[in-house]
Amino acid sequence: MARWSWFGKGRWQAYSEATSRILEDAHQEGHSSVRISLKHDDYNVDLQTMQQASATQPSKSRSVRREDTEVSSQASTSGRSSFTLSNLTRSLSEASLDWAQRPCCTVASGDEKLSVQRQFSDKWDKNTGPLPNIGQIYKIHVIASVEERFRRCCEEIGDVPVFGHGESPGNQQRRFHGTRQTCNFNGHPCDSGDCPACSILHTGFSVDFIGSTSGNRGYYGAGIYLTSWSSTARGYGGSENVIIVTQVAAGMVEVVRQRTTAAIPEGCHSRVANKSSGKDELMVPLPAQCLPLFLIIF
Numbered sequence: 001m002a003r004w005s006w007f008g009k010g011r012w013q014a015y016s017e018a019t020s021r022i023l024e025d026a027h028q029e030g031h032s033s034v035r036i037s038l039k040h041d042d043y044n045v046d047l048q049t050m051q052q053a054s055a056t057q058p059s060k061s062r063s064v065r066r067e068d069t070e071v072s073s074q075a076s077t078s079g080r081s082s083f084t085l086s087n088l089t090r091s092l093s094e095a096s097l098d099w100a101q102r103p104c105c106t107v108a109s110g111d112e113k114l115s116v117q118r119q120f121s122d123k124w125d126k127n128t129g130p131l132p133n134i135g136q137i138y139k140i141h142v143i144a145s146v147e148e149r150f151r152r153c154c155e156e157i158g159d160v161p162v163f164g165h166g167e168s169p170g171n172q173q174r175r176f177h178g179t180r181q182t183c184n185f186n187g188h189p190c191d192s193g194d195c196p197a198c199s200i201l202h203t204g205f206s207v208d209f210i211g212s213t214s215g216n217r218g219y220y221g222a223g224i225y226l227t228s229w230s231s232t233a234r235g236y237g238g239s240e241n242v243i244i245v246t247q248v249a250a251g252m253v254e255v256v257r258q259r260t261t262a263a264i265p266e267g268c269h270s271r272v273a274n275k276s277s278g279k280d281e282l283m284v285p286l287p288a289q290c291l292p293l294f295l296i297i298f
């Protein structure tokens with residue numbers, strides 16, 4: 001029988017055998033959702049989005065996964081066992097990266113715009129104000145070495161559990177990064193050293209920016225900060241604010257609720273802070289974990 005688990009407290013936790021049976025039966029019969037009773041509450045499990053939501057507090061949802069027992073034993077021998085953050089850092093520093101190229105931006109296609117606009121409006125908290133008008137959305141074409149280091153990073157992380165809309169390998173998630181753009185951007189990244197957005201377009205994310213220009217103060221440790229909330233990312237950078245939609249190799253995630261600058265635990269690749277406000281921050285320690293996808297200008 002397949003193995004069913006839910007994600008909580010930073011790790012995948014197995015359902016009881018009885019609950020797993022209910023989930024598996026519903027899955028086999030092709031139902032789109034199923035109701036289960038756990039210790040404290042009844043839950044609705046959406047078998048299409050693989051989310052479990054409390055019947056009394058539907059906004060509190062958790063990721064659910066189903067593994068074919070055969071596949072999961074394969075995954076643990078191929079990728080995860082040998083992986084550590086220090087191995088990844090070493091492997092990437094050995095990669096020869098050619099920076100002598102120029103990035104470019106093109107106006108996003110209709111489908112790309114629609115997908116970015118949808119994510120932006122779905123994750124806009126209306127309590128912070130009305131949905132802002134988007135001026136333009138550009139597709140970012142990074143230089144080959146930035147793309148290459150991201151691809152390698154995902155492969156190094158391997159087939160770890162994926163949550164939400166994530167993709168394998170590397171548990172890739174699409175997140176918002178709010179920053180400043182000080183130039184009059186018209187599709188060509190400027191060469192000014194103090195235009196944070198264009199610096200990201202040129203050479204990808206860099207640890208040089210942490211704390212100084214991205215607007216974050218590193219409450220959850222040293223790294224690059226992203227969020228699933230467009231309204232949070234829109235808060236950074238004042239009138240010069242732009243948002244870089246970024247593909248992030250989140251890997252194994254440590255989940256925290258309090259501020260901490262401690263190192264991410266061995267075996268984890270990123271830290272998610274679920275704040276009391278209901279908002280979140282995703283912190284990744286390595287620039288290679290981020291691939292800039294789109295630039296949103298207001």
Ligand SMILES: [Zn+2]
Pocket residue numbers: 181182183184185189190191192195197198199
């Ligand atoms: Zn610029």
